[in-house]
Amino acid sequence: MLFNSIEFFIFLPIVFLLYWFVLNRNLKIQNLLLVSASYVFYGWWDWRFLSLIIISSFVDYFVGIGLGKTENPGKRKLLLFISVCINLGLLGIFKYFNFFTESFAHAFTFFGMAIDPARLSIVLPVGISFYTFQTLSYSIDVYNKKISPTRDVLSFLAFVSFFPQLVAGPIERAINLLPQFFKKRQFLYKDMSAGIKLIIFGFFMKLVVADRAAIYVDAVYNNVNNHEGITFIAATILFAFQIYSDFAGYSLIAIGTARLFGFHIMTNFNRPYFAASVGDFWKRWHISLSTWFRDYVYIPLGGNRTSTPRWLINIFITFLVSGLWHGANWTFVLWGALNGIYLIAEAVFFKSGRKGILNVFITFLLICFSWIFFRAANITDAFHIVHSILTKPGKLFIPEGADIVAPVYALLAILLLVIVEFKKEYFDRAGRLKKINHSSAKIAYYSIVVFVILYIGVFNSSQFIYFQF
């Protein structure tokens, strides 16, 4: 089920009312409702893939119990190995099998040996990269004795499948989310109010900014042979806002929805385009994934507590893996590598860090450049775009007739978003809205946002970009 679908707007109030007004006396029943609702939410796409979530959940549940029972290092390693193999195995089969077989076949072709790659007709289950990482982190944390294993199966199933953040995060850590299923949640007006506000702003980002920008971006990136440099620059900048608004919008809706049920989940974006360095950018962008890779890839590799060359290699490997996590395509690997190179360059040449508005602008340009590889359909297209930007400025593509409306709306919405974020970034403490702590002013503000969404949002139930990862 998509957040931006009519079905969700029927589903959410029903679950909300049952949760707070009918089944609110018993914690276990509330958790059972959340598990059931989450499975309905996920099964709306394809109920068969529910089996993967259930397998993943039970594997880590029993691995956790096993780890809690034994202190034998060999047995503990074996249990962790089982969890890693099954979780990454599922991910490998469903997400990477065709990519690797085709890449091997290409490699052999390069050396003059023609091999027919074995292809499987596989549909990528929505959100597999997210819930796999979430449940895997539980087993790793139990193995590292950061948390105690749980025996409460219902809470654990709810933790893995919690519908607000099931398909595209934030990838929560068990240490933060799981305990919230153990204790009775309180119905607090401020939580409900905050939740609704987050949802409203999330929808603004998704339906107004991202989906409007997508119309122009798709028109350009899906027809790269018909466009030239200046158009690619415009489309790439729009894509920067599209992907940010799409994913941050989703995250806000997820966080807001969780808040409606009394749960607090982590912030995933913190105005990333105001970052003054690429390092700063990655502290603000997809925070739940960045910290996941930091804790479970970068630090185990040795982090920065090692020789400088090894440290730089660790950074590079982490970003390479992060690129591959995003998708089974060489464009994502290159995108990850490029960000790794940026960070290495910053680590080597800008040890004292970068600050100031000029660096914000430079960082934005560097990130935009990397988005070319993220968005392009394949490597050939990506290099065609880069080549075109560098050599053939050409004429800006302006859609004809009624189609001009989409980029106009997109630009207006981006302007609005930048103003809101600029204010939050630099003037939050002096924010008028906060000072005038008046509910009618807030109602007016959010009413305007709602009507902006309804009048100029795109209601074609388009997928969120990160659902494919």
Added chain:
Amino acid sequence: MQKKEKILFLKRLFLLTAVFFFIDFTLGLAAKYIFFSQKTGKYARITYSISENESDLLIMGSSHAIRHFIPEIFEKKLNITCYNSGVQGQKIIFHTALQRMILKRYTPKTIILNIDPEWMYTSDEAYETLADFYPYYWNNRDELHSILSIKSEFIDFPLMLNSYQMNSTIVHAARYFFVPQNDDKGYLPLYEKMDKNKISKTDINTKNKTAEQGSVFDLNFITAFEEFIKNAKKNNIGLYFVISPWVNRDDLVTEPSMKKMISIADQYTIKILDYSKNKLFLNKFELFYDPGHLNNDGAVLFSNLIAEELIKETDSSHTKTSN
């Protein structure tokens, strides 16, 4: 404590909902007034087609219809009234819905439907662009509901909001208020001539483009196409299908989607006027604006030829009747 919080929440929610519906209603009234006051542009033409037009001959179809058929020529040659109800970017499912709404009010004597080669292939865009009908929904629910509910059974709920009905229409209305898009009874001429040297590789290599992409037929589109024919037959409307020329494509009828439409048309004995291989147009770049659209010179020639064909058809049917 919990009870108090819940009551406070429900009270505020109720207040917010009441304010929301009030604003939606009042803003909606203004938005609707602006929308239905449009004098030019796509929506003005759709509104006119649905609520005012009573022409004898109706042209329907996508951009090819709007750009290729000049009502004035048909009016002069056939001595009838004519209006071009083509809507850019729309596919058969849209035209069938539009036909339903038009037939609810009046019955034209003849309809020409310009058919596009990819119409039978599944297309998300074809469903998404049905949103153009939202402002007309509640006045035409019987005609529109079955089509708009294909993608969502719950379409009635969001359409209860005036703001949702008027989604994406404000800038459109403003644009055509400040820069009117004047048409000639629905016909929108293109005056530029195509530069042969500027034709892109993708434009040249379009042969069987959609078939190569492995497109599959959409049963809803096939049903809509058949319904279009049945509606015309039921109302004794003379129906003609036209395949417009492309500058560099003489293979349109080999496109599986087109073949499907031709076979359905044959089944219902609908006359198809196929200009895809016509040598008057093929590779005549000076008659085109782009590979798929005639410019005004091309449209004049094309409209004259179609009008002549209609005269012949009328004569032969008169002969058959008198015999």
